[in-house]
Amino acid sequence: MNRKIKDAFNRVTAEKDLMQHTEDAVILYMRTQNEKPPIVKNSRKRNIGLALAFVFVFAFSSLFVYLQPVSAVSINSTSSVEVYFNRFNRVVEVISYDENGEPTSEEMAIQNKGFEEVMDEILSDADAEDVYVTVASRNEAATREMVANLTTHQEMMRNMHIYQSSEEIMKKARENEMSMGRMHAMHELQESGEEYNTTDIETESTQELMEAFDRHHQEMMRGGHMHRPGGGMNGGHMNRSR
Structure with missing residues (x-):
């Protein structure tokens, strides 16, 4: 993906510093977008894991109380x-x-x-x-x-x-x-x-x-x-x- 962005900027005529800054900003944006789904996915996994842990602890505690x-x-x-x-x-x-x-x-x-x-x-x-x-x-x-x-x-x-x-x-x-x-x-x-x-x-x-x-x-x-x-x-x- 970074290679395609660089090729696209090579065809644009502009000052070298401006092009470089713009290219860096676009690459940073794309990286941020690509990283969002895994973060959301991991967050969901953590939430599900916490919910299951809570259910397990609650069930175990209830069983312990009942059998005591x-x-x-x-x-x-x-x-x-x-x-x-x-x-x-x-x-x-x-x-x-x-x-x-x-x-x-x-x-x-x-x-x-x-x-x-x-x-x-x-x-x-x-x-x-x-x-x-x-x-x-x-x-x-x-x-x-x-x-x-x-x-x-x-x-x-x-x-x-x-x-x-x-x-x-x-x-x-x-x-x-x-x-x-x-x-x-x-x-x-x-x-x-x-x-x-x-x-x-x-x-x-x-x-x-x-x-x-x-x-x-x-x-x-x-x-x-x-x-x-x-x-x-x-x-x-x-x-x-x-």
């Missing part, structure tokens, strides 16, 4: 089921434990189901004489709401015990791959100041451990003692028998 467990319900009897809920009260994880508190490979098809539906399904299948339900959440108000919702299920249970635990116990149980109900009972018995042997507590079956804890709690209630909030109980135990 913030509450847990631990249902313990001869075996245990641990159900973790997200902030929308949808199931994001389920863990089953055997009678000794060891994780099992048993699966339940309750993923993404709501709190009420899941509790109704699990508690309806509970055939043990005594069922111990422990709840906890990052938000104490959410914990109280779960406890209130669970009281409606006590009507169909022969003997159902509900305990309110704490976020600290929930996290500790998860880290140690242990039922939150079992962890809560162990913690409360060990913190009671009475003669509970740690080794004996850890080797007891979940059913035996929950029974021992319930007896201890009933004694505390009859004695007019209440566990402090830091202990995770807040007096959060309810028991109904038919």
Whole structure:
């Protein structure tokens, strides 16, 4: 292109300096015009790239929030089921434990189901004489709401015990791959100041451990003692028998 411009100016009669300046200006203009499309194209690519990155980050963040467990319900009897809920009260994880508190490979098809539906399904299948339900959440108000919702299920249970635990116990149980109900009972018995042997507590079956804890709690209630909030109980135990 520059060659054609130079040939065209060679056929023009004018002062040499004027011709040179004019030729340079034309060549500069042509170069500027030729460079504009790539700049626009690159700019569009950058905008599309930024938009896609934003969509990806937003989708990833939303998925992370949805899958993040913030509450847990631990249902313990001869075996245990641990159900973790997200902030929308949808199931994001389920863990089953055997009678000794060891994780099992048993699966339940309750993923993404709501709190009420899941509790109704699990508690309806509970055939043990005594069922111990422990709840906890990052938000104490959410914990109280779960406890209130669970009281409606006590009507169909022969003997159902509900305990309110704490976020600290929930996290500790998860880290140690242990039922939150079992962890809560162990913690409360060990913190009671009475003669509970740690080794004996850890080797007891979940059913035996929950029974021992319930007896201890009933004694505390009859004695007019209440566990402090830091202990995770807040007096959060309810028991109904038919």
